[in-house]
Amino acid sequence: MTTLQKAVTPAMSAAILEHGFDRLSGFVVRRADVQDLTTPGDLYRVHALGFPGTPFTPDGPIDVLVFEVSPTMRFDDAIGGTTREDLERTGGVFLDRAPFTGTGFAPFERAVPVWWLRPARMAPGTQLVRFENGREPRVLAEYADVATGWRVLGNVAGRLPASPSAYVGGYAKVGGASRLADLVGGRVVVLDPSTGAPLVPAPSEIEQFFELEVLAVWNGLDVRVVGSWSQDGQTMNRVAYLGHDADLAEALRLQKLEAGVYEATVPEASLTEVRHTVVEVALGDSAAGASEADASASTLDRLVDVGRALFAKLTENPTLNVIELPDGLGVCLVHAVRGGGKIYVAPDESALFVGSAVDFEAGLGAFRDGVRTPLEKFTISRGGNG
Structure with missing residues (x-):
């Protein structure tokens, strides 16, 4: 099972600890890649928290969510850049603010892959962990399931009942009725709407496990409805922006909750192209999705290691992006120095070296066409590469 980590703003920590907030989205990394990082300064850098308007400081404290991938979670590759030219160069769709790199990796001195999590309910077992200078990391709260909510630890020990959105997270159909539900340790836990208590139906009673997505367009932006309520005689919707263009989101004055996460509260009547989508989830998909994520990240790590080994044959102590x-x-x-060059590494570990005079797109085009550098050509050169 893949375990992920995500930094959360002080406002979101307060929403969790005071109101039992159970929704998340945004940039995430694998826990295994960052579990040795325990100072606010390191977390500030690896989670790219120095974005414009950030509520974080390198001195901390910094809170993170640590959670396993749930069967309803879906991810986008964090590829793009900070300019339109970057998007053309990388072929990605993310236009965001520095320190976002657009490379699919964190702005850190080692390779830490980054993904963007689409709006999701907290996964059972999610922990809210605080990191402070001079103190051991401590768990502030743990999310049990959609019926139980958060268990708050420490000086304010207690339980915050769940207040889940009907628009994000799993449902189970039992006896013909659809109920909010989570998959917990191989069992389906259902929220009893009459009592608010957790119910665990027998596997034979579960007719379907699914998520309901309400997708729409607002002012030309693709959005997902994540909440709804009545106000002054009209229905209001909370919507999350599903595109990744920070320029458009900010021009339309969406609320920036954190890097890459924009939301707005709008009248339901302002939404167009509304469509209700049922995303059915086989109960075995959780393990399958985790295995795929692990395999993908493992492949990236392996190819990065191959590239580093090849650069080590060309020059000493290269600085690599x-x-x-x-x-x-x-x-x-x-190799981010004058005359450094680039090495493209394929999944079969074949590689292409190009000098610094060849731009990224030209090198990528040749690499895509199958051009490769024979491995015996990678030889030590103390004077650098041209």
Whole structure:
């Protein structure tokens, strides 16, 4: 099972600890890649928290969510850049603010893959963990399931009842009725709407496990409805922006909750092209999705290691930036100094070296066409590469 980590703003921590908030989205990394990082300064850098308007500081404290991938979670590759030219170069769709890299990796001194989590309910077992200078990390709260909500630890020990959105997270159909539900340790836990208590139906009673997505367009932006209520005689919707263009989101004055996460409260009547989609989930998909994520990240790590080993044959102590290539082509390692060059590495570990005079797109085009550098050509050169 893949375990992920995501930094959360002080406002979101307060919403969890005071109101039992149970929804998340945004940039995530694998826990295994960052579990040795325990200082606010390191977390500030690896989670790219120095974005414009950030509520974070390198001195902390910094709170993170640690959670396993649930069967209803879906992810986008964090490929793009900070300019339109970056999007053309990388083939990605994310236009965001520095320190976002657009390479699919964190702005850190080692390769840490990054993904963007679409709006999702907290996964059972999610922990809210606080990191402070001079103190051991401590768990502030743990999310049990959609019926139980958060268990708050420490000085304010207690339970915050769930207040789940009907628009995000799993449902189970039992006896012909659809109820909010989570998959917990191989069992389906259902929220009893009459009592608010958790119910565990027998596997034979579960007719379907699914998520309901309400998708729409608002002012030309693709959005997902994540909440709804009545106000002053009209229905209001909370919507989350599903596109990744920070320029458009900010021009339309969406609320920036954190890097890459924009939401708005709008009248339901302002939404167009509304469509209700049932995303059915086989109960075995959780393990399958985790295995796929692990395999993908493992492949990236392996290719980065190959590229580093090849650069080690060319020069000493290279400073390398890593770019995940589009269409599953592999990775590109860029020696970020004058005359450094680039190495493109394919999934079969074949590679292409190009000098610094060749731009990224030209090198990628040749690499895509099958051009490769014979491995015996990678030889030590103390004077650098041209």
